[in-house]
Amino acid sequence: MKTNSLKCNNMPIIIGTITEKPKDSAISAKKQGADMIEIRYDMLHGEKNNFRKSGLRKNSLGKNSLGKNGLRKNCLGKNGFEKSGEYSCFEITSITDIVKEAGLPIIGTIRSNKEGGKFSGNQKTLFNLIKFIIPHVDFVDIEIRMKNKYIRELNKCAKQNGVGIILSSHPKTPEKNRVLKKHINKAMKYEPYFIKIAPKFNSCSSGFAYFKSIGNIRKIMDDKKQLYCLVPVGKNAASLRKEMKKFNTSHMYGAITKKAAPGQLSVEELKIK
Numbered sequence: 001m002k003t004n005s006l007k008c009n010n011m012p013i014i015i016g017t018i019t020e021k022p023k024d025s026a027i028s029a030k031k032q033g034a035d036m037i038e039i040r041y042d043m044l045h046g047e048k049n050n051f052r053k054s055g056l057r058k059n060s061l062g063k064n065s066l067g068k069n070g071l072r073k074n075c076l077g078k079n080g081f082e083k084s085g086e087y088s089c090f091e092i093t094s095i096t097d098i099v100k101e102a103g104l105p106i107i108g109t110i111r112s113n114k115e116g117g118k119f120s121g122n123q124k125t126l127f128n129l130i131k132f133i134i135p136h137v138d139f140v141d142i143e144i145r146m147k148n149k150y151i152r153e154l155n156k157c158a159k160q161n162g163v164g165i166i167l168s169s170h171p172k173t174p175e176k177n178r179v180l181k182k183h184i185n186k187a188m189k190y191e192p193y194f195i196k197i198a199p200k201f202n203s204c205s206s207g208f209a210y211f212k213s214i215g216n217i218r219k220i221m222d223d224k225k226q227l228y229c230l231v232p233v234g235k236n237a238a239s240l241r242k243e244m245k246k247f248n249t250s251h252m253y254g255a256i257t258k259k260a261a262p263g264q265l266s267v268e269e270l271k272i273k
Contacts, residue, residue, distance in 0.1 A: 012229075012245060012252045015107065016267045017260040019043040022095050025256045026102035032256065032267040038107040038141070039099055040260055041092060041133070042118040089132060096136045107166065108137035115143050115170040116200075116233070116261060123147060131157055139164040139193055144183050155190045164193035170233070174199040174210045181217050188226055194250055195221065198231035198261075204240040207232040211247050218247060227251070237263030242270070 016034030018025040022044065029037050099106060110129055111117020119126060127150040134140050134157050142154050144167050151167075158165045167187040169175075175183070180197070187195045201207035211218075211230055221228050227250035232240045241263065244252065253260070254267035 012249055012270075014267055014270050015251055015253045016104075016256045017253055017264070018099060018256060019258045019260050021257065022098045023101075026099040026104075029256045029267060030102045030104060032254075033271045034104060034254065034256070034267045036105045036107060036139075036251075037099055037102060038109055038253065038260075039095060039137070040109050040111065040117075041095065041129075042110045042112075043260065044095060092129075092133060093136055096133075105138040107139040107141055108133040109141040111141075111170070112143060115145070115168070116172075116198075123150060127154065130154055134158055134163050135161045137163060139166055141166045141168050141196070143167075144169045144187055144195075148186075151190065165190060166194055166196055166229075167192045168196035168198065170198045170200075172200050174201065174206075177214060177217065180214060181220075184217055184221065188221070188224060192226075194227035194229050196229045196231060196251075198229075198233050200233045200262075201237055201240070202234060203236050204232075207234070207237060207240045208243060211244070222248065229253070231261075233261050233263055235262045238265055241265050 013035045014033065015036045015038050016025075016029030016032065017038045017040055018029070019040050020043070022039070026037060096106065096108070108130070109117075110119050110126060110133070112119045112121075112126060121129075123146055127146070130140060130142065131154060134154070140154070140158055140163055142151055142165055144151075146154075155165055167190060169180075169183055184195060199207075199210065201210070211232070218228070228248075229251040230244045230247055230249040231253055232244070241252065242265070252270050253264065254270040255264045256267060
């Protein structure tokens, strides 16, 4: 299902995030009414039992499968992904094939620890992993703060494979307007499927005030018909997530079984109008 033209009609598109048990989660996502599925590869590396049942090697994704640098020492060969180590091409493609059975568009994501994820490797390693994932998914998440040369190459690879890109930002504190505007202008040059803005907040009131304060930046995206996804993060952000519909968010991320971020609602909760 290669497409970058999935559009939202009045209501936001609901994305179910898989953080564990790919097969069971994919089935559950469809039952709960998700429109798309996000595979968080960085959060799946600790899974063992589910993969064993799905035909993967017994200890292929054990606790130590991601070393200090995010991948085993010899995981990435001269051509980017020759010596695959335990977090291998086989594991990634197998996870993806399992999820594809649900028949929903797939977003492939490896979130770095600097952006709130579990991947602790360097940008070059992350770049090589994302490049490998691209042909196997429908959309791919790329962090806005990656080096420009990596984003350009990943965007080129995505276009060659008919894959849509999502450019995302997950600051630990809300960015000032000028900084956010700089990131948005950078992102729009690549004509992404949507831009994801996911800052962390200490309270619902501060989050609501922030998204209201960036109205001028939202207008820039609206005028360019650029889809964007607003995602408040934080333990007190749950009640704020539904309010994002008021700010014209095009997509909403929901948990299927296990939350991917503090304050995340379930797909079922998001589907309630």
